[in-house]
Amino acid sequence: xxxxxxxxxxxxxxxxxxxxxxxxxxxxxxxxxxxxxxxxxxxxxxxxxxxxxxxxxxxxxxxxxxxxxxxxxxxxxxxxxxxxxxxxxxxxxxxxxxxxxxxxxxxxxxxxxxxxxxxxxxxxxxxxxxxxxxxxxxxxxxxxxxxxxxxxxxxxxxxxxxxxxxxxxxxxxxxxxxxxxxxxxxxxxxxxxxxxxxxxxxxxxxxxxxxxxxxxxxxxxxxxxxxxxxxxxxxxxxxxxxxxxxxxxxxxxxxxxxxxxxxxxxxxxxxxxxxxxxxxxxxxxxxxxxxxxxxxxxxxxxxxxxxxxxxxxxxxxxxxxxxxxxxxxxxxxxxxxxxxxxxxxxxxxxxxxxxxxxxxxxxxxxxxxxxxxxxxxxxxxxxxxxxxxxxxxxxxxxxxxxxxxxxxxxxxxxxxxxxxxxxxxxxxxxxxxxxxxxxxxxxxxxxxxxxxxxxxxxxxxxxxxxxxxxxxxxxxxxxxxxxxxxxxxxxxxx
Numbered sequence: 454x455x456x457x458x459x460x461x462x463x464x465x466x467x468x469x470x471x472x473x474x475x476x477x478x479x480x481x482x483x484x485x486x487x488x489x490x491x492x493x494x495x496x497x498x499x500x501x502x503x504x505x506x507x508x509x510x511x512x513x514x515x516x517x518x519x520x521x522x523x524x525x526x527x528x529x530x531x532x533x534x535x536x537x538x539x540x541x542x543x544x545x546x547x548x549x550x551x552x553x554x555x556x557x558x559x560x561x562x563x564x565x566x567x568x569x570x571x572x573x574x575x576x577x578x579x580x581x582x583x584x585x586x587x588x589x590x591x592x593x594x595x596x597x598x599x600x601x602x603x604x605x606x607x608x609x610x611x612x613x614x615x616x617x618x619x620x621x622x623x624x625x626x627x628x629x630x631x632x633x634x635x636x637x638x639x640x641x642x643x644x645x646x647x648x649x650x651x652x653x654x655x656x657x658x659x660x661x662x663x664x665x666x667x668x669x670x671x672x673x674x675x676x677x678x679x680x681x682x683x684x685x686x687x688x689x690x691x692x693x694x695x696x697x698x699x700x701x702x703x704x705x706x707x708x709x710x711x712x713x714x715x716x717x718x719x720x721x722x723x724x725x726x727x728x729x730x731x732x733x734x735x736x737x738x739x740x741x742x743x744x745x746x747x748x749x750x751x752x753x754x755x756x757x758x759x760x761x762x763x764x765x766x767x768x769x770x771x772x773x774x775x776x777x778x779x780x781x782x783x784x785x786x787x788x789x790x791x792x793x794x795x796x797x798x799x800x801x802x803x804x805x806x807x808x809x810x811x812x813x814x815x816x817x818x819x820x821x822x823x824x825x826x827x828x829x830x831x832x833x834x835x836x837x838x839x840x841x842x843x844x845x846x847x848x849x850x851x852x853x854x855x856x857x858x859x860x861x862x863x864x865x866x867x868x869x870x871x872x873x874x875x876x877x878x879x880x881x882x883x884x885x886x887x888x889x890x891x892x893x894x895x896x897x898x899x900x901x902x903x904x905x906x907x908x909x910x911x912x913x914x915x916x917x918x919x920x921x922x923x924x925x926x927x928x929x930x931x932x933x934x935x936x937x938x939x940x941x942x943x944x945x946x947x
Contacts, residue, residue: 458493458905459912460919462645465637467659469652470503471511471527474784474806476752477831478674481729482651483520484831485911488730488904490524493912498640501529502633502655504585506564506571508532518808530636534596535571535589539615540639541624549612549625553597554586577601594620598629630658641667647915650700656693663699668919672704676826676849677714686717697723702918706829710850723921725914729831730907731838733900738840738892739815741885746778747877748817748841750810750832751824753785760787760794761823761846761870763801768874769881776800777881780817782810814839819880823873827851837861838899840892844876861894 466482486497499521501508508529515521554561554573563570570592575584583601588594599612613632614625626632637648637659646667650656656671663669677694678684686694697703698720705711708726715721747766751757759781770776777800781791784806795801804810811832814820820836822845827833830851833843837855843862845852846869856862863880865872880888 457912458908459489459495460645460647460915461495462647463641464489464495464497464647465500465640465649466497467500467502467648467650467652467655469654470501470505471499471508471515473511474752476783477828478651480520480808481674481829481831483515483525484732484904485649485730485907486525487520487522488732488908489911490522492905492908494524496524496526499525499527500637500640501527502658503529504531504572504587505529506531506566520808528640530633531587531596533636533640534587534615537639538617539624539635541635549614549627550599550602551597551612551614551622551625552599553594553620554584589618593618596632630661633658634662637662637667638664649704653690653693660693660696660699668701668915668922669699670702670704670915670918671700672706673710673714673828674706675828677710678849679826694718701922702914704914705850707850707854709854710828713850723918725917727910727914728902728907729829729834730904731831731834731899731902732904734815734838738896741889741892744816744818744841746780746817747819747821748813749779749781749783749821749823750814751781751783751822752806753781753783753787753791755787756825757783757785757787758823758825758868759783759791761868761873762821763791763794764870765821765823765873765877766801768871769877770800773878773881777877778802779821780804780813782807782813811835811839814841817841819844819877821873821877822846822852824848825867830855833862834899834902837895840896842880842888842891842895844873844880846873855898857894857898861891861898 466486468479468482471479486499489495489497508527512521512527521527554575561573561575564572569590571588573586574582577583585598586594587596594616597614602610602612611627611629612625613629614622617623648667648669650659650671651674677686677690679687694717697718700723702723702725704725704727705714706728711724711726715724749759749762751759753759762779766777766779779800780802782804791803795803814836820832820841820843822830822833822843826848828851833845833852833855836843843856845856845864846867847853847864848867852864856864858864863876865876
């Protein structure tokens with residue numbers, strides 16, 4: 454009898470937010486969730502922990518774009534609290550300070566959605582948030598989150614209070630992670646559950662979350678060290694990497710990164726490699742004559758070094774005719790600088806972020822990847838599946854694990870723009886038959902990362918994580934009972 458691709462139970466994917474111009478991690482999370490639904494038939498709920506007030510609109514846009522499908526839903530913490538009572542013993546809200554914001558206070562700003570104030574906030578002189586209050590559709594207070602309470606030692610502590618339908622304190626915590634845990638408890642409600650945490654911010658906030666019957670897995674999407682040789686774990690990941698044993702499994706997208714992380718921890722047994730999956734496009738690729746130009750699909754940030762791609766194409770066009778076009782798809786902090794860099798060059802076009810932009814890979818000849826690091830490189834895989842040849846810097850960790858240099862793509866030394874330009878020239882200058890063979894090899898490589906195969910890898914990893922968690926809890930239970938009896942015997946001897 455064949456084993457089901459995924460174990461039964463409630464499946465959740467946890468992230469901090471869904472940005473409007475979301476990039477690789479969020480795209481990978483949504484794709485995996487669709488794969489779970491299509492390949493294994495399980496429903497997946499994507500949980501977000503941030504407090505933006507327009508998630509109904511976000512979900513609608515994602516459905517229109519095909520990012521959410523039937524059986525894959527989006528649920529935000531604060532939206533849920535507005536319409537559901539949080540289980541728990543009444544009256545515990547009095548444990549922490551409770552002082553709701555006053556709408557008539559000139560320092561308080563309200564944020565509306567569809568004509569209703571759903572959030573008010575008070576900021577300090579430097580723009581830092583001191584308090585945020587969240588409201589239901591009927592105007593009653595649902596959460597009051599103070600962040601300006603004095604604590605000995607100079608830092609500020611927090612008071613997070615959830616209110617009942619009358620706006621009175623119901624439950625409270627001194628850290629926001631307590632609210633996150635209580636919410637997930639309410640969603641799971643004692644059933645078997647699988648919690649896959651993609652965001653590193655969410656992973657830090659849920660680091661201590663442990664419940665019987667719930668398997669907790671963290672996916673590391675980006676590099677955990679900087680590109681400098683011998684560098685330490687980057688600050689944003691140190692807390693999680695110091696406690697990898699807090700998860701039933703930690704998933705890395707490449708074997709290279711998994712092996713590197715294994716050298717940093719004693720908990721190697723829970724480190725797993727599962728690549729990202731892709732939905733393979735139709736097997737009727739366009740003719741070689743129908744392909745033209747280069748493309749970049751990336752967030753416009755310093756990390757992605759899109760200016761390197763522009764410089765490489767300029768160097769290519771200095772020696773080839775007709776000139777090679779470059780279409781860049783993305784948004785980010787470097788957009789204005791890149792617009793100045795392009796300065797009206799007709800062969801360079803900067804488009805805004807569009808989830809449908811991956812469709813241009815079927816018509817493009819070359820994809821350029823110039824990041825300082827790539828946890829995996831989903832765009833590389835999508836390009837290969839479409840027969841678009843990737844030319845990438847060989848940075849940690851994804852490009853070198855996916856691309857076979859000269860066979861199905863090109864790898865060049867990190868940061869070497871001249872080598873990048875030479876690699877692009879070599880692709881477009883080779884005979885059509887050789888280039889077609891390279892495209893076929895790229896499609897064959899991409900087929901090894903099909904959603905079906907990757908979903909089954911996930912099923913295997915989740916089942917092993919559950920067995921590991923059960924074994925650990927058994928050991929912890931035995932240890933606890935042994936310690937308890939030791940204390941009893943000690944008291945008796947006295």
